[in-house]
Amino acid sequence: MLTVLLILIPLVAxxxxxxxxxxxxxxxxxxxxxxxxxxxxxxxxxxxxxxASLQFSAxxxxxxxxQFSVGLDGMGLMLCxxxxxxxxxxxxxxxxxxxxxxxxFYGLMLLSQAGLVGVFTAYDALLFYVFWELxxxxxxxxxxxxxxxxxxxxxxxxxxxxxxxxxxxxIGLIYIYLQSPDHSFSYASFTNGSIAPQDQxxxxxxxxxxxxxxxxxxxxxxxxxxxxxQSPTPVTMVLSGIMxxxxxxGVVRWLLPVLPKGAYMWSDVAIVLSIxxxxxxxxxxxVQSDIKRLIAYSSIAHIGLMSAAIFTNNEQSLQGxxxxxxNHGINIIGLWIIVEIIQQRLKIKNLNxxxxxxxxxxxxxxxxxxxxxxxxxxxxxxxxxxxxxxLSGLFQYNVWFMAVAGLGIILGAVYTLNMVQKAxxxxxxxxxxxxxxxxxxxxxxxxxxxxxxxxLGVYPKPMLELVSSTTELVNKVY
Amino acid sequence: xxxxxxxxxxxxxxxxxxxxxxxxxRIKFIAIVVLLACLVANLAELSTIEAGDxxxxxxxxxxxxxxxxxxxxxxxxxxxxLLSGSAFENVGEHVADYFALIFFILSGxxxxxxxxxxxxxxxxxxxxxxxxxxxxxxxKKTPKSSEASLKYFLMGxxxxxxxxxxxxxxxxxxxxFNVADLGLGAGKVNTLALCGIxxxxxxxxxxxxxxxxxFWTPDVYDGSPTVFTSFMATVVKAGGFIAxxxxxxxxxxxxxxxxxxxxxxxxxxxxxxxxxxxxxxFQQSVKRMLAYSSIAQAGFMLLAVVSMNTYxxxxxxxxxxxxxVATIGIFAVMIKLKDYTFDGFNGLARTQPVLAITxxxxxxxxxxxxxxxxxxxxxxxxxxxxxxxxxLWLVIVAVIxxxxxxxxxxxVIIAMYFKQGEPATVPITGGFKVMLIITAxxxxxxxxxxxxxxxxx
Numbered sequence: 001m002l003t004v005l006l007i008l009i010p011l012v013a014x015x016x017x018x019x020x021x022x023x024x025x026x027x028x029x030x031x032x033x034x035x036x037x038x039x040x041x042x043x044x045x046x047x048x049x050x051x052a053s054l055q056f057s058a059x060x061x062x063x064x065x066x067q068f069s070v071g072l073d074g075m076g077l078m079l080c081x082x083x084x085x086x087x088x089x090x091x092x093x094x095x096x097x098x099x100x101x102x103x104x105f106y107g108l109m110l111l112s113q114a115g116l117v118g119v120f121t122a123y124d125a126l127l128f129y130v131f132w133e134l135x136x137x138x139x140x141x142x143x144x145x146x147x148x149x150x151x152x153x154x155x156x157x158x159x160x161x162x163x164x165x166x167x168x169x170x171i172g173l174i175y176i177y178l179q180s181p182d183h184s185f186s187y188a189s190f191t192n193g194s195i196a197p198q199d200q201x202x203x204x205x206x207x208x209x210x211x212x213x214x215x216x217x218x219x220x221x222x223x224x225x226x227x228x229x230q231s232p233t234p235v236t237m238v239l240s241g242i243m244x245x246x247x248x249x250g251v252v253r254w255l256l257p258v259l260p261k262g263a264y265m266w267s268d269v270a271i272v273l274s275i276x277x278x279x280x281x282x283x284x285x286x287v288q289s290d291i292k293r294l295i296a297y298s299s300i301a302h303i304g305l306m307s308a309a310i311f312t313n314n315e316q317s318l319q320g321x322x323x324x325x326x327n328h329g330i331n332i333i334g335l336w337i338i339v340e341i342i343q344q345r346l347k348i349k350n351l352n353x354x355x356x357x358x359x360x361x362x363x364x365x366x367x368x369x370x371x372x373x374x375x376x377x378x379x380x381x382x383x384x385x386x387x388x389x390x391l392s393g394l395f396q397y398n399v400w401f402m403a404v405a406g407l408g409i410i411l412g413a414v415y416t417l418n419m420v421q422k423a424x425x426x427x428x429x430x431x432x433x434x435x436x437x438x439x440x441x442x443x444x445x446x447x448x449x450x451x452x453x454x455x456l457g458v459y460p461k462p463m464l465e466l467v468s469s470t471t472e473l474v475n476k477v478y
Numbered sequence: 479x480x481x482x483x484x485x486x487x488x489x490x491x492x493x494x495x496x497x498x499x500x501x502x503x504r505i506k507f508i509a510i511v512v513l514l515a516c517l518v519a520n521l522a523e524l525s526t527i528e529a530g531d532x533x534x535x536x537x538x539x540x541x542x543x544x545x546x547x548x549x550x551x552x553x554x555x556x557x558x559x560l561l562s563g564s565a566f567e568n569v570g571e572h573v574a575d576y577f578a579l580i581f582f583i584l585s586g587x588x589x590x591x592x593x594x595x596x597x598x599x600x601x602x603x604x605x606x607x608x609x610x611x612x613x614x615x616x617x618k619k620t621p622k623s624s625e626a627s628l629k630y631f632l633m634g635x636x637x638x639x640x641x642x643x644x645x646x647x648x649x650x651x652x653x654x655f656n657v658a659d660l661g662l663g664a665g666k667v668n669t670l671a672l673c674g675i676x677x678x679x680x681x682x683x684x685x686x687x688x689x690x691x692x693f694w695t696p697d698v699y700d701g702s703p704t705v706f707t708s709f710m711a712t713v714v715k716a717g718g719f720i721a722x723x724x725x726x727x728x729x730x731x732x733x734x735x736x737x738x739x740x741x742x743x744x745x746x747x748x749x750x751x752x753x754x755x756x757x758x759x760f761q762q763s764v765k766r767m768l769a770y771s772s773i774a775q776a777g778f779m780l781l782a783v784v785s786m787n788t789y790x791x792x793x794x795x796x797x798x799x800x801x802x803v804a805t806i807g808i809f810a811v812m813i814k815l816k817d818y819t820f821d822g823f824n825g826l827a828r829t830q831p832v833l834a835i836t837x838x839x840x841x842x843x844x845x846x847x848x849x850x851x852x853x854x855x856x857x858x859x860x861x862x863x864x865x866x867x868x869x870l871w872l873v874i875v876a877v878i879x880x881x882x883x884x885x886x887x888x889x890v891i892i893a894m895y896f897k898q899g900e901p902a903t904v905p906i907t908g909g910f911k912v913m914l915i916i917t918a919x920x921x922x923x924x925x926x927x928x929x930x931x932x933x934x935x
Contacts, residue, residue: 063932130848164881174861
């Protein structure tokens with residue numbers, strides 16, 4: 001039941017929010033996200049004692065064999081936790097911002113949260129597809145209504161791109177559904193391995209393209225930098241922190257167990273594409289002067305490593321990837337919060353116009369440096385363990401792949417440190433001298449992020465344990 | 479049977495109402511009441527066919543499926559009357575006659591869903607077509623309307639001739655008009671019959687505006703009074719499709735013969751999808767865009783005709799319902815606007831939020847976004863085609879076209895929500911808004927629980 005509650009809270013709160021006025025929307029948003037976090041923690045507790053109680057199933061369309069079937073495993077729970085924490089942090093950071101038509105803004109944010117949780121909990125293929133699309137619609141409206149100058153064509157491209165990808169996945173889902181002996185969309189009949197290898201070979205691409213567009217993996221990434229740049233920063237946090245995880249999640253939940261032979265056949269191609277993405281995005285990030293685009297490309301590079309790790313058919317790298325799902329989400333949201341803070345105060349996003357902020361706002365500087373170090377996976381930060389496990393798995397798969405992918409770490413250090421240097425150190429100018437330091441709510445949020453970074457960096461065991469059940473399951477069928 | 483008689487009688491009633499009732503609101507009211515009576519009469523027949531299908535003199539066969547389809551056609555017309563019935567009086571003086579013509583079209587549609595003889599098929603198609611020629615030209619003040627009518631009439635009668643020729647050839651080959659006795663599937667393929675089937679396929683493709691027989695559609699839909707375009711593009715088209723799927727799935731099946739026409743229809747489907755969707759992208763007027771979108775949607779419905787399985791039959795009913803309701807809704811909103819271009823929708827979300835949100839739901843349904851009826855409609859026709867096995871290439875074409883369709887449908891949303899403007903509208907009553915909300919609710923309800931409709935089929 002807790003799982004259903006996790007979807008219902010943001011859904012109902014979101015719908016109510018549309019009718020509220022004044023400061024009602026942001027208060028309700030905060031309450032709803034707190035409640036979501038509390039329920040997620042409750043689910044975490046139940047997962048340790050009685051994991052079966054998190055499954056819920058009800059008849060939906062009996063004629064089609066589709067059920068409203070939701071549940072949580074280790075990975076799903078971790079991503080729900082990420083979603084709950086992220087939305088809470090986002091709502092705290094933007095608490096003192098005034099948005100035009102705030103009721104629609106908060107309503108759409110909460111609806112997108114409901115869609116995301118739905119994706120992470122669905123155990124029925126048709127339900128998964130429905131949530132997959134639903135998570136997109138509110139984000140489309142958020143970007144188009146509150147985004148930057150070029151928002152309309154950019155988000156339109158984003159929408160049509162992802163919509164095309166998901167339609168391809170729909171063909172795959174229907175095909176597997178028709179192949180399944182009992183004509184059902186349930187997870188069990190999808191994963192019973194009844195699909196012929198020659199079918200798996202082409203079905204793989206229908207799924208992979210849909211997920212690759214969402215992640216995004218080279219060459220399907222072209223929507224991403226523009227969208228990140230043009231979206232309002234809170235939405236960019238949702239997009240880069242949580243939504244791109246949908247693609248990786250989809251591969252682990254719906255691609256590897258459903259089409260193991262297809263994934264095995266094409267793993268080289270998938271890994272090569274991912275690695276090209278790492279190098280390509282890192283190189284572009286180095287020459288970016290727009291801070292939002294720089295972080296967007298850095299995200300492509302990080303996601304590239306994760307998607308390469310998935311296809312190595314290695315338990316270690318899969319575990320590292322899952323831990324990294326959470327940690328990357330926390331780190332990138334931290335970076336976006338800093339960007340949002342700087343943009344709010346100075347109204348600029350060009351790195352060349354910044355500089356010297358550290359002298360006037362030491363708080364911003366400390367947090368930016370800490371989060372950036374976590375972003376380049378320094379030991380004792382949360383990013384380290386995941387990247388280490390992923391690269392070690394990649395090494396066992398193919399030394400050369402690992403060697404090239406490892407370059408991404410070095411390049412990552414180049415562009416991240418370059419960004420830090422240009423943004424907060426160096427010569428100050430007339431504009432940056434006016435920077436004021438952190439407000440209480442910003443301090444609170446960034447402190448939470450840094451605590452998570454350090455705790456999980458020093459002691460990653462609870463996270464690894466949480467996802468170990470999923471890795472074992474995937475490896476059994478893969 | 480009941481539906482056929484009651485709709486034909488209703489048409490006569492409406493003509494007399496035009497003589498004796500001068501108040502136009504009252505005429506609309508009478509039309510709605512009479513239509514409701516038709517709907518009840520149609521559903522009442524369900525109890526009589528429990529024992530099995532009923533055939534009358536070898537001419538028409540009443541089945542559960544046909545009654546359900548009639549109910550959907552009548553129900554969609556009811557929504558249409560409620561939403562757009564008041565706009566009839568803007569077209570011209572003879573409001574009652576327009577209602578009468580629509581009832582006659584409906585009786586043609588009920589015949590199309592029940593025929594069991596090729597002669598009845600011909601009659602059904604003619605009864606559907608002739609009132610449409612009149613409706614297309616009903617706006618005497620604009621030359622475009624007369625042009626549309628003449629064009630439609632010339633092309634339509636030509637295609638009727640082809641249909642008749644096809645039926646004659648089939649008769650020549652088999653010696654019977656009776657659909658059940660044609661026996662085309664047995665033994666060797668008869669060349670004469672095959673020619674007949676191809677001619678019938680061409681004629682029906684014309685009626686449902688499938689490429690390359692679609693050239694009349696944009697001009698006729700654009701030239702006709704908008705309120706009648708709304709009906710012609712939805713319920714009438716669904717009627718054409720029911721005839722199409724019944725004749726091809728009921729009479730022209732057989733081990734060899736199916737393969738002979740299936741590829742041809744598959745090519746027509748692909749051409750329809752591609753031409754409809756690609757051309758719709760370049761339209762500047764929402765009305766013309768909807769004309770091309772109706773060609774594109776016909777392509778999706780043709781997917782069901784090409785695939786021979788139960789998903790196809792379920793799919794065409796669901797598709798007809800989802801497509802008709804959503805398109806009627808968009809047309810109803812458009813009639814209220816003064817400017818039919820995309821720019822005419824600019825800023826509608828600020829001035830008329832109810833119209834904007836309901837239009838968004840209709841547009842999402844047409845694009846096939848989940849949780850709207852359109853998603854499950856597309857789902858079913860795609861499933862039908864995938865199950866067919868050898869049509870996977872067509873499915874790929876279809877989904878690429880579906881992605882393209884999101885482009886032009888969402889332009890309406892972009893105009894309403896993300897652009898600034900002061901759209902000029904005619905005064906909008908509270909009742910109209912309530913009807914719009916109810917229609918949108920039906921779209922969402924069928925999108926969440928398509929089982930409600932499926933369990934009836």
